[in-house]
Amino acid sequence: MKNSPISRLRKTMRYAGMLACCLLLTTAAAFAQEIRANVTVVSNEITGVDKKIFTTLQTAMKEFLNNRRWSNDAYTASERIECNFMLNVKQQVGNNTYNATLTIQATRPVFNSSYVSSLLNTQDVNVAFKYVEFQPLEFSDNRVVANDPLVSNLTATLAYYVYIILGLDYDSFSPRGGDQFFKKAANIVTNAPDAKEIAGWKAFEGNRNRYWLQDNILNSKFSRFHDVMYQYHRQGLDVMYEDMNKGRAAVMNSLNMLYAIHQDIPNSMLLQVFFNAKSEELLKVFSKAPPQDKSRAAQMMAQMDITNANKYQQMK
Template identity: 70%
Template sequence: MQYTPQLKVLTCFVLFLLLNSGLMAQELRVNVTVNANQITGTDKKVFTTLQKSLMEFLNGRRWGDDVYTPAERIECNFLLNITGDLGSNAYKATLTVQATRPVYNAGYVSSLLNMQDNNVVFRYVEFQPLEFSDNRVSGNDPVASNLTAILAYYSYIILGLDADSFSPRGGDDFFKKALNIVNNAPDGKDVSGWKPFEGNRNRYWLQDNLLNVKFARFHDVMYQYHRQGLDVMYDDMNKGRGAILNCLNMLYAIYQDIPNSMLMAVFFTSKSDELQKIFSKAPPQEKSRAVQLLSQMDVTNAVKYQQMK
């Protein structure tokens, strides 16, 4: 075959597309597990198909405009534990969401999010397409749309937290997309978790806290904790730990103004084990201050922190 200028241009164009297909990779790398052990009388093949569809839904979409290489995709785990059959192909479930962030120059990943949502109700018919649009969150059937709305909501929360950890206020646009889902969420008899009066630990309150000016310092904490704390520890352990101690002081200022907030609870659920390890080998004065702050802000894990003394 003669290698004409036209063929050369075509070859370059194909290479460009191939290269950009890698550069424009989706943001998330999600492992999805659907557990339906509590459900009887239903063909379990339905849930196998659902698991595959959820994997494709979460991993096959681009959730924003930022460019991610395949190596930069955020590692996540979504566990959908189906707890009840409501009839008419509707189910109730819990959803556990976990996401991590790599630490610079280390083979270590830090937990960004580790929480369980107990208010999941959805309708699924085998092989039905999983659809979601930011412009039409509720869809035609609120119960059917609820699952994809919840998955999209947590995808945006994860992307926002990850972006916050790399640049100051980097996650704002993603948190606003989560707010859009809350404002336009499916509304039905069995659907819950989207409204403020449905509890003080739900999807509404998490996005409210993330966008509330009262928690503005939390975003500074996310950036400093990861970029000025964890990411410098390989080169300077004392400097990195000092930055994280400063973050605890900043969190304590938030705690004094707004104790028992959902955002603080979510943060410490993700970070408590890590914080214990970071300060367990700190100098006595730093360790004592960390134990004092952590025990007050995170009562659930106070015993864990007290063991560092």
């Protein structure tokens, strides 16, 4: 277990000015896991089932996400990546078997600021799983699928998104810093659970699923996206406290790189995921920009993120 440069940088950024408070902490806290996940399981649409099972599932998911080590880097409790997982159980399809949607959100601190930037804000609509109350949630990178694919599908999906979150976070602190985690997510896709009730892991099952997200991230055609993540955050948001114009210029350059990707590969899932997380933030970044910068940013964003095109056009 090592304390990586990225981990040390995260610590410096998140807790600058809090040394006096940190000195009050005992060494008993030592090193913690990488993420701090707030977990919610919603079951409003399910009837005829003892709802206690979903409370138990919520606790099990929280322990699975928060108590497991996902990397070899050392984190203190105060450095953990803040994220939210909301499992909305929509339908019971068999004995202890359900269909659900999963909403995943994660944030990153911004240097010299209490502001946190959204790294991921997405919803997975194809989460089929089996859960028997009090059964342990288990996962291994070397054996993604256990004895029952439907039991394994929940933990495989959770682990997949943890690796995506870690990859995006590390990319934002260091050039190509997230590669190791994106490859772990790809390994889960390659070895994913397979059953007739399970969807989301294969290319032919749609153009907006787990397969396509990891494919885009690791595809050489999207290699500039990793430069975007680093420049947008480290050279953009992180310098705005000291030099707003310099930081905004880096964000603008990030948009230019994204626009080049968009021109080569329009309507990609990866850019949609980026703008799902960043649209509101970009509106704020360019709200007080010079007119020519505001107009250029609005033009590019409206073409890349059609869902929010009207909002961007109002910036001009």
